[in-house]
Amino acid sequence: MEYHIEAPISKDVLSKLRTGDNVYITGTIYTARDAAHKRMDETLNKGDELPVDLKGNVIYYMGPSPAREGKPIGSAGPTTASRMDKYTPRLLDLGLGAMIGKGKRSPEVHDAIVRNGSVYFAAIGGAGALLSKCIKESEVVAYDDLGTEAIRKLRVEDFPVFVVIDSTGDDLYLKNN
């Protein structure tokens, strides 16, 4: 199935999506990768508030190349999601809506996705130039000192992704091989 959906994505919409669906996302999403996840985890350990409210939001595992003048962003494709697996169940339990990345996830992440009615999407790895065209605005909202690994708020239009793990726990990669 093909869907055009708005982000943040409601639980209702997430529950309709199935493994293999072709989805185009329009709206606001946030970037975070290794270093930002580590810092968010440390923040939670201290009992402090996260710099971004994750409730219902989408995290895109991505660290862009620098933007040329007049462009909102540089090359902007997904990074490997499994490096975030250690931190993900906690974020999902705190209300993170969905994730965009590439590659396999751990059993713990699968469980947390099902438990929270979330979805894991994949974007095409290595298509950073093409994907950057769907990003209309980009603004660093936290951890500016982390450079490419800072948390960015993105406005995306028809950002193309595939449902890899749906809210029932079905996994597209496992189906294929």
Next chain:
Amino acid sequence: MREIDVSVITDNVAEMCISVNHFLSDDMKCAIEKSYDNEKNELGKVILEKLKDNLQIAGEEMIPICQDTGMAVIIMKVGQDVHFTGGNIEDAINEGVRKGYTEGFLRKSVVDDPLIRNNTKDNTPAVIHYFIVPGDKVEITLAPKGFGSENMSKLYMLKPADGIEGVKNAVLQAVKDAGPNACPPMVLGVGIGGTFEKAALLSKMALTREVGSHSELPHIKELEEELLEKINELNIGPAGLGGSTTAMGVNIETYATHIAGLPVAVNICCHVNRHIKKVI
């Protein structure tokens, strides 16, 4: 003795960093075109088409092909009759990387210490391998390496008794484990023989060989072809979403080894297999 001012090396490295991250070499473009023509899976074909579009946008608009513009791996083949002047060669190469990555709007993906992990903010230092060769030329090969695929690479210390079947199983296992993480369709660089570190270096050098070319050793050429076929039966496919294009090439390099060993290194690269060579 030929004198070469190190600033020449700096300028060339800088220019190569920018070019290699925006334009794939002809062998890679050809391999992606060919995969697109041959892919049977409908979704696989759609993804390969997007990869072709991605290359076009990258070149036309000067947006890096992939946001992970890699850690710069540089292989220097220095003629023994060359004398570098005007500074330290290592500094000159790193200055080239700094210049290329800064002026070319490339991502800075290098941290200074593997455990403390502060970004050096200019993508230096590069990983540099030097070889002294006959002659008075300098051959620079630059192959920026993204870590989605680098992380999935493996080194096996097999036993001589494992033989060629052991090698095949090792390569296939590495590809299966990599799956969608390594941004398939992949290119495999395989190093067989030598010592622990020699096998790894051979596998990296194998990735800089043109995709579509073959080993001059008949039994290795055969192995390259057989492995490519077997890998493409795994149905990992473009982006790991299924299809007959899991790899576009298997390049194998070999070296003499010890009576007790059979080292096999599998360096996995994604479809953004960047390599550029220049002779000065």
